[in-house]
Amino acid sequence: MSFRPDNHNENEEFSPLFMAGLMIRPLPRAPLNLLLQYTADHIQKSHPAILTRLEQIAGTVFLIQPTDFPHDIRLTIQKNHVSCQIEDEFMGLADVTICGPLLSLMDMMDGKLDGDALFFSRHLTIEGDTAALLTLRNAVDSDDIDLWAEIIASFGLLAGPAKAVLNLGDHLYQSLSRNMGLIGRAITLPLSKRCEGLEHDNQNLRNRLDHLDKMLTKTQNRLQSLSRKTKI
Amino acid sequence: MTKLDLICPAGTPAALRVAVDEGADAVYLGFRDETNARNFPGLNFSVDELAEGLDYAHGQGAKVLLAVNTYAAAGRGQPWINAVDNAAKLNVDAIILADIGLLDYAARTHPGLRLHLSVQASASNAAAINHYVKEFGIRRVVLPRVLTLPEIQGINQKIDIETEVFAFGGMCPMAEGRCSLSSYITGKSPNMNGVCSPASHVSYVQQGQDLKTNLADFTINKFGPREQAGYPTLCKGRFTANEETGYLFEEPTSLNVTRIIPELMEAGVSALKIEGRQRSKAYVRQVVANFRKAIDAAARGERLVIDMDNLSEGGKNTTGAYRKKWM
Numbered sequence: 001m002s003f004r005p006d007n008h009n010e011n012e013e014f015s016p017l018f019m020a021g022l023m024i025r026p027l028p029r030a031p032l033n034l035l036l037q038y039t040a041d042h043i044q045k046s047h048p049a050i051l052t053r054l055e056q057i058a059g060t061v062f063l064i065q066p067t068d069f070p071h072d073i074r075l076t077i078q079k080n081h082v083s084c085q086i087e088d089e090f091m092g093l094a095d096v097t098i099c100g101p102l103l104s105l106m107d108m109m110d111g112k113l114d115g116d117a118l119f120f121s122r123h124l125t126i127e128g129d130t131a132a133l134l135t136l137r138n139a140v141d142s143d144d145i146d147l148w149a150e151i152i153a154s155f156g157l158l159a160g161p162a163k164a165v166l167n168l169g170d171h172l173y174q175s176l177s178r179n180m181g182l183i184g185r186a187i188t189l190p191l192s193k194r195c196e197g198l199e200h201d202n203q204n205l206r207n208r209l210d211h212l213d214k215m216l217t218k219t220q221n222r223l224q225s226l227s228r229k230t231k232i
Numbered sequence: 233m234t235k236l237d238l239i240c241p242a243g244t245p246a247a248l249r250v251a252v253d254e255g256a257d258a259v260y261l262g263f264r265d266e267t268n269a270r271n272f273p274g275l276n277f278s279v280d281e282l283a284e285g286l287d288y289a290h291g292q293g294a295k296v297l298l299a300v301n302t303y304a305a306a307g308r309g310q311p312w313i314n315a316v317d318n319a320a321k322l323n324v325d326a327i328i329l330a331d332i333g334l335l336d337y338a339a340r341t342h343p344g345l346r347l348h349l350s351v352q353a354s355a356s357n358a359a360a361i362n363h364y365v366k367e368f369g370i371r372r373v374v375l376p377r378v379l380t381l382p383e384i385q386g387i388n389q390k391i392d393i394e395t396e397v398f399a400f401g402g403m404c405p406m407a408e409g410r411c412s413l414s415s416y417i418t419g420k421s422p423n424m425n426g427v428c429s430p431a432s433h434v435s436y437v438q439q440g441q442d443l444k445t446n447l448a449d450f451t452i453n454k455f456g457p458r459e460q461a462g463y464p465t466l467c468k469g470r471f472t473a474n475e476e477t478g479y480l481f482e483e484p485t486s487l488n489v490t491r492i493i494p495e496l497m498e499a500g501v502s503a504l505k506i507e508g509r510q511r512s513k514a515y516v517r518q519v520v521a522n523f524r525k526a527i528d529a530a531a532r533g534e535r536l537v538i539d540m541d542n543l544s545e546g547g548k549n550t551t552g553a554y555r556k557k558w559m
């Protein structure tokens with residue numbers, strides 16, 4: 001399962017995920033938090049070596065700010081455990097803040113995208129403790145995590161139906177991704193047409209002002225030469 | 233001309249598996265300590281992980297080279313000795329060393345162990361290389377990234393061992409093993425601590441649309457909103473002098489030799505090395521797969537140029553000193 005268009009959307013914030021986010025926003029946080037923590041627990045159980053690599057940054061708090069998702073996610077590294085929760089009004093100071101499109105962040109975790117490449121191309125911004133971030137990245141990258149399989153497995157007995165729902169979601173996502181550009185343009189076209197019109201009017205006004213400016217300079221010059229002649 | 237060996241980086245066990253699956257002839261890796269020149273947090277292998285990696289690679293016909301390529305610290309050389317002993321115990325296919333004391337120890341204590349001379353030794357002429365051959369019996373030398381194609385050819389005509397050259401990844405424009413820029417402002421260098429511009433001293437600051445990259449609280453570069461970013465290494469810093477701002481040594485860019493593989497074969501090179509043990513397995517997957525294709529094409533007498541600008545620092549590639557001499 002990929003949940004990701006073949007090509008990254010130019011305007012990544014206007015993605016199917018962004019639309020889904022609008023629907024997710026009013027949902028209660030408790031089930032989302034449960035899902036996040038179950039997934040995190042499942043990953044820790046099936047990839048214990050990752051925890052060993054994370055030991056040296058125990059106590060570090062990461063704040064993940066997806067640019068196209070309505071919630072921030074707080075990741076706290078503890079000794080032998082990682083907690084993962086939704087965090088919208090984080091009052092404390094995060095040691096590291098990571099900001100980027102959610103799907104890119106997930107693909108990075110899945111080992112499909114290179115984090116440095118995302119950073120070079122400015123799709124990812126990071127602030128704070130760089131060494132802690134590198135430790136997290138290297139630890140997660142050190143084993144083969146299939147994120148979608150982990151999410152499905154975290155549903156336990158409901159894994160079967162969850163897989164069906166996620167497959168349907170993937171199908172919807174793929175077709176929405178294909179149509180998103182079209183939808184985006186349909187929404188923004190009238191606005192950009194209006195902007196183009198305004199720019200055109202602006203240019204006309206600038207041209208007329210330039211013309212008036214030149215006329216004024218000419219008139220001033222003529223007046224000056226006339227006044228000189230009268231004095232003579 | 234024999235086919236080139238593809239030597240690939242593995243910072244983690246998962247990257248090792250990816251490299252082998254994508255067609256690496258050999259992977260190189262290091263232990264999780266200061267004995268190797270990529271001593272980054274969360275990276276590298278424990279002894280057990282190396283044993284598992286060896287099983288996996290050998291099972292698929294690939295070799296494993298262990299890099300113990302920093303210089304042993306004065307008065308506390310035990311971690312380096314342990315690394316060499318573990319390499320011999322686990323039967324790695326070769327060990328990559330730079331320190332002459334360690335080369336001597338390895339050659340005397342483990343005569344069956346194949347020795348490669350690390351780029352960190354900075355052996356850039358035939359006389360130096362032949363000295364390492366005579367004294368320690370090295371079988372391959374990794375050449376510094378400062379040599380031109382004719383210089384490499386000249387060296388190969390005067391030595392009897394294999395040469396390995398860098399093919400892709402981060403550029404180190406200074407003579408390797410001799411750059412102290414990083415230690416001037418962080419106190420840590422690749423030669424002694426295994427890190428250039430260590431992450432503990434790096435910070436990124438977003439200023440509106442601009443990105444400031446700092447090393448030990450010095451601003452090394454500032455990238456505008458649409459500019460591709462790079463790491464804050466001093467050699468690729470943008471500095472202002474005499475009211476002019478620009479790159480002093482090198483701009484953020486990465487090496488890519490796919491367009492000159494036939495010339496490298498002509499120059500007598502035996503192996504191409506991909507840099508990047510500190511990069512992700514996604515990087516390893518893409519670069520190894522592309523180089524596998526390019527090397528196989530070169531063996532058939534074809535030239536396959538593959539751009540991988542998306543993976544490169546600054547979004548740019550160069551053939552580096554192989555075609556240009558800037559020092």
Ligand code: SF4
Binds near residue numbers: 467
């Ligand atoms: S400062 Fe530049 S040249 Fe020096 S070791 Fe670091 S990357 Fe290489």
